[in-house]
Amino acid sequence: MSELVIFVLMGIGAVAGGLTLILAKNPVYSALGMLGTLFSLAVLYVSQLAHFVAAVQVVVYAGAIMTLFLFVIMLVGVDKSEDTSETIRGQRTAALGVVAGAVLLAGYLWLSGVFTWTIAGAGTDPVNGTVEATGTLLFSEWVLPFEVTSLLLIIASVGAVGLALFRPRKGGE
Amino acid sequence: MVTPAWYMLLAAALFVIGLAGVLTRRNALIMFMSIELMLNAVNLTFIAAGTAVGSLAGQVSVFFVLVVAAAEVVVGLGIVVAVYRRRHTADIDTLSEMQG
Numbered sequence: 001m002s003e004l005v006i007f008v009l010m011g012i013g014a015v016a017g018g019l020t021l022i023l024a025k026n027p028v029y030s031a032l033g034m035l036g037t038l039f040s041l042a043v044l045y046v047s048q049l050a051h052f053v054a055a056v057q058v059v060v061y062a063g064a065i066m067t068l069f070l071f072v073i074m075l076v077g078v079d080k081s082e083d084t085s086e087t088i089r090g091q092r093t094a095a096l097g098v099v100a101g102a103v104l105l106a107g108y109l110w111l112s113g114v115f116t117w118t119i120a121g122a123g124t125d126p127v128n129g130t131v132e133a134t135g136t137l138l139f140s141e142w143v144l145p146f147e148v149t150s151l152l153l154i155i156a157s158v159g160a161v162g163l164a165l166f167r168p169r170k171g172g173e
Numbered sequence: 174m175v176t177p178a179w180y181m182l183l184a185a186a187l188f189v190i191g192l193a194g195v196l197t198r199r200n201a202l203i204m205f206m207s208i209e210l211m212l213n214a215v216n217l218t219f220i221a222a223g224t225a226v227g228s229l230a231g232q233v234s235v236f237f238v239l240v241v242a243a244a245e246v247v248v249g250l251g252i253v254v255a256v257y258r259r260r261h262t263a264d265i266d267t268l269s270e271m272q273g
């Protein structure tokens with residue numbers, strides 16, 4: 001019962017945050033909507049016993065990534081209003097069509113009952129994503145992908161530094 | 174009782190919202206945040222499916238998605254700032270030099 005209450009509250013919070021993200025005129029409000037979605041999802045993760053992932057979600061996503069986003073939003077300027085005219089004719093309508101199609105597809109799949117799994121053996125313990133359990137799996141079975149992510153992070157850092165080193169030439173483009 | 178299907182439906186809703194944001198907004202930062210929203214929707218499906226089949230691999234996958242998202246944000250925001258220094262705008266329609 002409590003899981004249902006948490007799911008409904010946090011689901012509404014997540015969807016409301018997402019709608020704020022795409023509808024708000026001011027990019028700062030968009031970022032705050034995103035933040036609400038991230039926190040709601042973290043609570044949903046906790047309700048599914050994914051403790052480690054929930055903590056990482058709050059620390060990395062809500063903490064680091066969104067701070068970076070807010071920093072860049074402030075740098076790029078929040079006062080410039082977005083040009084909302086359509087450059088490509090019918091693009092807005094086409095986007096709406098794509099979204100409606102996705103919604104219909106999800107509804108169809110929902111009704112046809114594809115989303116039902118056989119839950120892992122009734123007597124077994126539920127998956128408990130503690131730091132210990134996740135870390136053990138990460139450093140035994142998944143150790144190669146884990147090491148490859150370090151390479152990815154180094155490439156990303158070098159790329160970001162490289163981007164920052166380019167200076168526009170004096171007097172124009 | 175909340176079944177995995179409920180989580181899938183919520184994730185689908187979040188993904189579609191993110192898709193709509195990417196398709197309709199013109200501000201590079203908001204498009205970027207919409208992409209992050211789609212990644213989060215996928216993370217939710219990973220967690221729900223992992224819990225449903227009784228495997229911890231779903232949660233480990235979320236960890237990797239998080240790392241990739243962090244790397245993507247670092248490079249992407251670097252590009253946005255680099256473009257802003259040249260053009261003084263974050264509007265993607267002004268970046269049309271490379272079109273045929």
